[in-house]
Amino acid sequence: MMAKLTTFERLYRAATKYLPPRYAARIDHMRPAYRASWGGPLNGQVQRQALVRQIFRVIDFDEVIETGTFRGTTTEFFGYLSGLPVHSMETVERFHAYAVQRCETLPNVEIAHEDSRTALRRLAARPDNRRTFFYLDAHWQEDVPRHEELRIIHARWSEAVVMIDDFEVPGDEGYGVALYGGHRLTAEYLPALPGWRRFYPSTHSDAETGARRGCIVLATEALARRLDAVPLLVPVDRPAVAAA
Numbered sequence: 643m644m645a646k647l648t649t650f651e652r653l654y655r656a657a658t659k660y661l662p663p664r665y666a667a668r669i670d671h672m673r674p675a676y677r678a679s680w681g682g683p684l685n686g687q688v689q690r691q692a693l694v695r696q697i698f699r700v701i702d703f704d705e706v707i708e709t710g711t712f713r714g715t716t717t718e719f720f721g722y723l724s725g726l727p728v729h730s731m732e733t734v735e736r737f738h739a740y741a742v743q744r745c746e747t748l749p750n751v752e753i754a755h756e757d758s759r760t761a762l763r764r765l766a767a768r769p770d771n772r773r774t775f776f777y778l779d780a781h782w783q784e785d786v787p788r789h790e791e792l793r794i795i796h797a798r799w800s801e802a803v804v805m806i807d808d809f810e811v812p813g814d815e816g817y818g819v820a821l822y823g824g825h826r827l828t829a830e831y832l833p834a835l836p837g838w839r840r841f842y843p844s845t846h847s848d849a850e851t852g853a854r855r856g857c858i859v860l861a862t863e864a865l866a867r868r869l870d871a872v873p874l875l876v877p878v879d880r881p882a883v884a885a886a
C-alpha cells in the first residue's frame with residue numbers, strides 16, 4: 643500500500659531524515675496529511691469501522707492489542723472506541739515517537755517501541771487471562787511477523803478475536819491484499835489454528851471506502867459463536883448444530 647512519493651514528500655523526508663526521531667516526529671505532527679493514514683482509522687474504511695463497532699457490541703473485551711502502530715491513527719480509534727487498555731507496538735522509532743505524542747492524552751493507550759513478537763511474548767507472560775481483540779497490521783519490513791504472532795496468540799489466549807489487515811477476501815478482487823515474500827496473504831498462508839473459526843467481511847468492496855483493503859477475522863470457539871450474530875461478518879465454517 644505504498645503510494646508514489648511527490649517531490650515535496652521526497653524533499654521533506656531528506657530534510658528531516660537525520661534529526662533525532664522524536665524531533666522529526668514533532669515536525670511530522672505539523673502535517674495534517676500524516677494524521678489520517680489512508681483517510682482515517684482502519685485504512686479510512688467506514689464499513690470496517692462499523693464492523694469493529696459491531697464486534698465490540700457483542701463481546702465484552704478486556705483489552706485491545708494492535709501490532710504495527712505506524713502513526714497511531716487506528717490505535718487512537720481503539721483508545722476512544724473501547725476505553726479499554728490498548729497495547730500497540732512499532733519498530734520504527736520515528737513512527738513510535740509520533741504515535742506516542744499523538745496518544746499522550748489517552749491514559750489507556752500504551753505504545754511500545756518493540757518488535758511485535760517480543761511484545762506479544764511480554765504480554766503473554768502476564769498471569770491473568772484477558773479476553774482480547776487483536777488487530778494484526780505489522781508489516782512493510784522484509785521479515786513479516788504474522789505467522790509467529792498467530793502462534794504466540796493461539797498458544798496463550800483462550801479468548802481472542804483476531805482481525806488481520808490486508809488479507810484476501812475470497813471472491814472479491816476489489817479488496818487489496820498484501821504480498822508476503824511474493825505470496826498473497828490468503829487463508830493458505832495461515833498456520834494451523836485448531837479450535838478457531840474464520841470470518842470475512844460481508845460488505846462488498848464496492849460499498850467500502852478508504853484504501854479498501856481486505857481482512858479476515860479469526861476467533862476462539864466461544865467468541866466465534868457470538869460473532870455469528872454480527873451482520874457485517876460472514877462465517878466460513880459455522881459448526882453443525884448438535885442434534886437435540
Ligand SMILES: C[S@@+](CC[C@H](N)C(=O)[O-])C[C@H]1O[C@@H](n2cnc3c(N)ncnc32)[C@H](O)[C@@H]1O
Nearest residue numbers: 710711712715716731732733757758779780781
Ligand atoms: C500498515 S502499517 C500499520 C498501520 C496502522 N496499524 C494503522 O492502522 O494506521 C505497518 C507498521 O508496522 C510496522 N512494523 C513492521 N514490522 C513490525 C514488527 N515486527 N513489529 C512491530 N511493528 C512492525 C511498520 O514500521 C509500520 O509502521
